[in-house]
Amino acid sequence: MASEPNAESVFGSSVERREDVGLLTGDAEFTDDKLQDAAHVAILRSQFAHATIEEIDVSAAEERDGVLAVYTGADVEESGVPNDIPTAWMLPGLVTPQYRIMATDKVRHTGDALAAVVAEDRYAAYDALDDVDVTYDRLEAVTRPDEAVESDVTVHEEAPDNVAFDFELGDADAVDEAFEAADHVASVDLEQPRIIPNAVEPRAAAASYDPSSDELTVWMTSQNPHLHRVLMSTATLGHPEHKLRIVAPEVGGGFGSKIYHYPDEAITAWCAKQLGGSVKWQATRTQSYATDCHGRDHVTEAELALDSDGTIRGLRVETHAGLGAHLSQFATATPSYLYATILSSEYAIPAIHCRVIGAFTNTTPVDAYRGAGRAEGIYVTERIVDVAARELDLDPVEVRRTNLIPPEEFPYETAVALVYDSGEYEEAMDRALELIDYEGVRERQEKLREGGRYLGVGVANFVESAGLSPSKAAGELGAQAGGWEAGVVRFHPSGTVSVAVGTADQGQGHRTTLAQVAAAELGVPVDDVEVVEGDTDEVPQGMGTYGSRSGPVGGGAVAQSGRKVVEKARSIAAHKLEASEDDVEFDDGTFHVVGAPDRSISIQELAYAAYLGHDIPDEMEPGLEATSYYDPENFTFPFGTHAAVVEVDPDTGEVEFHRYVAVDDCGEQINPMIVEGQVHGGIAQGIGAALSEAANYDDNGTLVSGSMNEYALPRSDSLPEYETDSTVTPSPHNPIGVKGVGESATIGATPAVVNAVVDALEPFGVDHLDMPLTDETVWTAIDGGER
Ligand code: MCN
Structure with missing residues (x-):
């Protein structure tokens, strides 16, 4: 009862x-706890980032003990399934090459699947991969989006100059006029390197097929089982949707990486159908690094036009966004609508124009990673405000204050197509400044500099568009899914x-x-x-x-x-x-x-x-x-201010935190403890992006930061004590006044930390540094790149 x-x-x-x-x-119970007696699938990945396939010989692998079957892309084609991994967001002029679950003629990055071995146990399956003989004809690779559009390398024949889309938002003429009228134009070229999502549990799938009922059940690490069901059913396997059950048991973190419909889970389900039984697949960490969609990957030129009192008149941004070798489902929306639309941040910027060139490269596909698009966009605005403030000899906080959208202006329509629902920006900013004792830090900074110590304070405001909606508007913009x-x-x-x-x-x-x-x-x-x-x-x-x-x-x-x-x-x-x-x-x-x-x-x-x-x-x-x-009538727009105080050691380039303050506003809080936990996790990831994380490829397209040995996640001893607070500005259109919070801190933390480090480096004439701000990067910059 x-x-x-x-x-x-x-x-x-x-x-x-x-x-x-x-x-x-x-x-x-996680996915790998399911179907304990099932056969295991191991997937062979390409040895090269770019090559044509001359032959795949699986005969030796088939002969091995314990091997039940070895399949290639040719077998998938022969089975007559639709065999496509489609995009879920169309843009005008978008090039959409077919993305098959296993490559047959060409590989385009080192994560491309070439063969699947099904064996009685995991060891037998992995051992047999060594006996699959692939003859490649190697091609040159391209890994950077800005270089891809000028390269002779062609990732997909359908995409000349490797351009998948060329997207524009905002009024270019209005921006030109604003720039002409302004007293000053600040500019910055910046790069946002690739980030690898690091969920505790790598991706996994366990699939069971019952031939008598035609029922296919797939347990998988999914952030959206229904979307996986419809894509797997219609585009990939051609299995009736009502006979396909997708279950996401406990999922050990995602950070975006488990939104997408990847080949591997589809291969596992296809193998279960082929064999008429149960199979399972569990990615290793190395496979995850090579195949989980990465985040960010922007090369950007930004310009901000201001008057000498700091009033912003216009913002112009052009970015090359890397998409990797294939179009992941939201890869087109993340750098376009989620990025360009947030560039106004918390400011009343009358004219904004943004151009985004989405480019294919011979790298792991890129899609939404925690903060997706909003993190990249806010980073641009919050960095260039600091650059401009220094050039105008103004306090960066005061430039922010001058331009904040005042509370009475809500709902506020930005120059880049969003209508912010509600905001009390100055209140949150003042709370953060008070907590961090901004004036006091500035005084300490000056004193310490006299003694050869380099303190920096960085402040970043942010707005986030959370909870994509409404469905009709998203549909008009190309979404193939509802909000x-x-x-x-x-x-x-x-x-x-x-x-x-x-x-x-x-x-x-x-x-x-x-x-x-x-x-x-x-x-x-x-x-x-x-x-x-x-x-x-x-x-x-x-x-x-x-x-x-x-x-x-x-x-x-x-x-x-x-x-x-x-x-x-x-x-x-x-x-x-x-x-x-x-x-x-x-x-x-x-x-x-x-x-x-x-x-x-x-x-x-x-x-x-x-x-x-x-x-x-x-x-x-x-x-x-x-x-x-x-179906909400609008996004919700959480916001906040993050502030960091760091000290840079000029002899080693090491960045040490003195303070970290986060004031977040996610409207009404359902559970303040969970909200705070979300903020903590987001700050850690934002700091990781700022100081240590980057997926690096060599010129051949090999992921050189391909494991946790080379990819530097932040550790507890490199993170500061977080001081968090919040304000509450309910969303007026949400039935419970709630705004999202899951990504906010990731968005605020990165520019706050980079601003702090660059502020510390002012005496050395450093006006911008690209992430990650490793000791080496900082140390080198201190000596004007001469060391
Ligand atoms: N919440 C609340 N009050 C609010 C807003 C949210 O109590 N005003 C609660 C929600 O009810 C929910 C949690 O906070 O329990 C996060 O809510 P929300 O902001 O709606 O985000 P989602 O639940 O949709 O989670 C997605 C978001 C994203 S996009 C990424 S990426 C991310 C994140 O959440 N990945 C995470 N946080 C993560 N946290 C963990 N532990 N693991 C991940 O992979």
Whole structure:
């Protein structure tokens, strides 16, 4: 039976994460825990970044003990499946070469799959890979997007100059006029290197096919099972969607990398069908590095026009965005609509123009990584504001303040097509400045410099477009997916509640927070609400978890269904209490007749009545549940200010943190503890990008930072103590006032840290440095590159 309703409001409380018991005790089940007796798939990757394939000889591998089958791309073609990994976002003029699950004629990066061995165990499968004999004809490779468009190397015949798209946003003429009228133009050339997402759990799939029913079930590390189902069903395997079940069990982190429909999971499912049984595949860390979509990869020229008092008149940005060897699903949207549209940051910039050239290279595909597009765009604006402030001899904080969009201007339409919903930017910025004691730090900086110590303070503001929506607008811009979310709220006759949502957790705590949303709407104890996600058989439809959408959009869907349930319950309450519906009030789980508090009935009692069906209004169907497809009218726009104080050692180039302050505003907070956790994780990743992380390729297209030995993730001893605070500016259009938070800190942290380091280096005449700001980069820059 249901527990007694509690009066305490669960929305806004730091309810403990119900996910943690399973995770901490090891009881939580991940994909690799499924199908323990299944055969194993090992996938052969290309040895070269660019080559034509002359022959693939699998005969020796087939002969090995324990090997059940060896397949190549030719076998996939022969099976007659559609065999395509499609893009999910079209842009005008976009070139869309076919992306097959295994390459047959040409390889375009070292992660391309060439053959799949299925064997009785993992060791036998991997050992047999050595016996697959591939004859390559090697080609030159190109790895940088700016070089790709001028190179003789052709990644795809369909894309002349390797250009996949050439995208423009904003008013170029207005920007020209603004630049002519302005007192000063600052410019900066900057690069944002590739980042490799490092989820704790590498990608994995386990697939089971039942030939008698034609049912195919795939457990996989998915951030969006329904999207995976539709793509796998229609574009890749040609398997009926209603007979394809995708389940995302516990997923150990994603950071964007598990949004995409990759060849490997499709190969695993295809192998299960071919063999008529169960197979599984688990990526190694090295394979993940070579195949998980990377993030960022921009080479940019930016110019900012300002008056001498710091008033910004215009911003001009041109960027070459690397797409890698193939188009991943959102690879086109991330550097175009998510990047160009956020360039206004928190500022009233009257004219902005942005051109993005998306280029194919012989590298791992690039797509959304935590902060996707918004992180890259905000970085440009927040860096160039600092560059301009120094050139104008103004305090960078004051330039920011001069240009902030004031609260009374909301909703605010930017020069790059977004309408920001709400913002109290100055309040958040002032809170951060006060916490970090900005004036005091500046004084200390001056004093320490006299003694040969180099302190730097960096401030970055940011806005994020979180929760892509609405579907119609996204569709007009080329999206092949909706921006809605589905949520089911179902009372059981005993008064407990099941919620099913189309989002898919990878560590964000949805089973806790979305239960809080439902409990608050229904006025029932949070422990009486169970949330199901990540299973296409259990959840009717869904769009998944990315773009910081699960709180605002998933939460919106749950709230909307909760409200529908309350309205139906109100009708039953009015019937049972013999009152008009207008006279029945709902408060914390109980319906009362206005003015007669003793005439009341709880929502749990009404659930029982609804399922009995004896004593409910005529014409009403029994049952108490509701489904919503919540399609928001706009993005939500979280914002904030991050500030860092660092000291640079001029002898070693080492960057040491003195302070790190983050003030974030994600509207109403469902669970402040989880919000803070999201901010902590985001700061770590933002600092990693600023100081140490970069995926580097050599000229042959070999990923030289191909393992954790060469790819420098931040470690706990290189991260500062975080000092966090928040302001609360609800989103006016969201049913629960929530804005997303999952990516915010990643967006704010990187420019704050880079600004701080460059500020520290001012006495050495350094006005910009490209990330990552490793000791070597900083040390070299201190001596004007002479060391
Ligand atoms: N939340 C809240 N109050 C708000 C906003 C959010 O309590 N005002 C809660 C939400 O209910 C949810 C969590 O905070 O439990 C994050 O919510 P949201 O901002 O909606 O983001 P999503 O849940 O959609 O998660 C996606 C986001 C992204 S895009 C990346 S990348 C990312 C991130 O979340 N990857 C993560 N955080 C991650 N955290 C972990 N542990 N692992 C990842 O892979």
